[in-house]
Amino acid sequence: MTVGRGLVDALVAAQGTRLSTLDPLVPPVSDPPDGDVVTAALPDGSRVAGVLRHQVHERMSAARLWSATEVWELTPLLGGAGAAGMDALLRAWRRRLDALRPAATDSACVLTWPSRDVEATGVLLDHGFVPLTVVAVRRAAPPPEPPGVTVRAAGPDDLDTVLALALAELRYSAQVGSTVLRPEAAEVKRRALAERLAAGGPAWLAERDGIAVGLAECSLVTSEPGNWAATRLPTGRWGYVNCVSVPPGARGTGVGRRLMAHAHRELARLGTVGTYLYYNPPNPLSSVFWPRQGYRPLWTVWEVRPAGALR
Template identity: 50%
Template sequence: MEIEKTLFDAHRARFASIDGFLPEAAPAPVVGERVDAATAAGVQVTGVVQRQLHGPDDVPLLWSAADVRQLFPFIGNTGTEGMDVLLRAWRAWMDAESPGEDSSCVVNWPSRDAEAIRAFLDHGLVPMSALAVRAGGHRDAPDAEGVAVRRARRDDFDTVLAMAVSTHDYIGQVATRHRPNAAELLAPALERALDKDLPLLWLAERDARIAAFAHGAWITSSPGSAEAELLPHGRWGYVNNVVTLPGLRGSGLGRTLMSVVHKEFAADGADGTYLYYNPTNPLSSVFWHRQGYRPLWTSWEVHPASALR
């Protein structure tokens, strides 16, 4: 869907001024419904709404509502007012919709745009997830006493899966929805990781017992790729999931584990690492900042979609 050149140029200039680490702003999605609005001075702003539906066996249900309406805003340099009038127009557009309980309205936006944050809060949106980046190489961290880190093996599957489900259940209290079939949704990715000769799945053991794990992947952001809309070009280590047993959190296990993960990613040529965390999670929101990560993009959401103000 084409956006007016002057508005799109202002949109790109705004992103560049907000955060120098952001990639060049992507064009509007080709598919979607357009929402238009104007400021008091008559400056036009617009957005494209896309709808995504997830079935009961779809992995995105681990972090997403089943029925998602995502807005891609283009507000140029209009700041809080431009985002506010566009969200008002989206709210009016939503009056013709009939979203159910398992639904959401979502806007993914640069984390450092304080003017937009004001509008998001005023319309009932909350920061549900953040894409955070850690640029540069490895920095040594003190090891927790008595902790050994190794790569996972196939016979670790049952233990790792049970830990992942436990963490999903915890996150269901503070961020995403609880899914009763979480084990079935989590299992395939872990199985694929363990089928590799050297899986990107690290375990931290204490007293010969698995106490934490980290699951990663390699991601390349190249011109024209979907990843290039979110990350600077380069080879990135992706930290998909990190889990520590509940009774051992805060004992340095996660720090020791991630020190090894970061060291190995850096040794294999990563330009940086990135991950998603929940700002509403009282554990991860503190831990990842201490590991050198900072938010680049924040997903602002309201559940159910009809709660958009």
């Protein structure tokens, strides 16, 4: 490192604090490895940094079985900065690569970062990174059932509560997938939810001490010859899980599992042959939660962002 020791220590400490609040299983942040330093300034005058390491694997190296031959790997030091810090550092990396001229083929830029930092996920997607590999862990025991949680049907009088939870899910999903947080989102959601609740559409609230800690908002879809659903689903009546939202303070306590167990029972009681939903693989919550509830991929939607990046 050629930047000052004081800056490195400050970035390491602040980064450790931030990441530990996002995921308690992330280990303490250590000093970065040796390599070329990349720095970037933020609008408030603070700085972020990273260490860039270059490696070319030999032709007979086992590493070439799971890696490009030429690899440029960046270790970020963002301190307490979130999306803005990652964006600034990646832009500086792009400028550095313009000067370094990596190989046109069989080369890669690599960056490892905590999965639950959804702010960073959105930035990495914007810069063209694809989540190809994860380091996965499993705790020895499942989380306990949430104490004192009840599940009930949501009705028209619950519109404000349902809307708040639905918008919270929308804001989160916009960071990690195809969801777009539009200025009209609240108005559009309110209108749609008001109509659905007034019509008695299937929606449930999980509550603890009278306070909503989860939402499952669903609908019923019939797949029959000639309609759109038949191009995606086997024939029959299906439950569509449109939105499931658990606020941060209640996540990881079993609320979502309890809520969906209730929703699945009720949707089956309504005569459905199964349920379906959409989730984004880069979402570090959905990509774990839904497979545990028994869901498996049926179709995959691929995107290039932006459209001009199609190659």
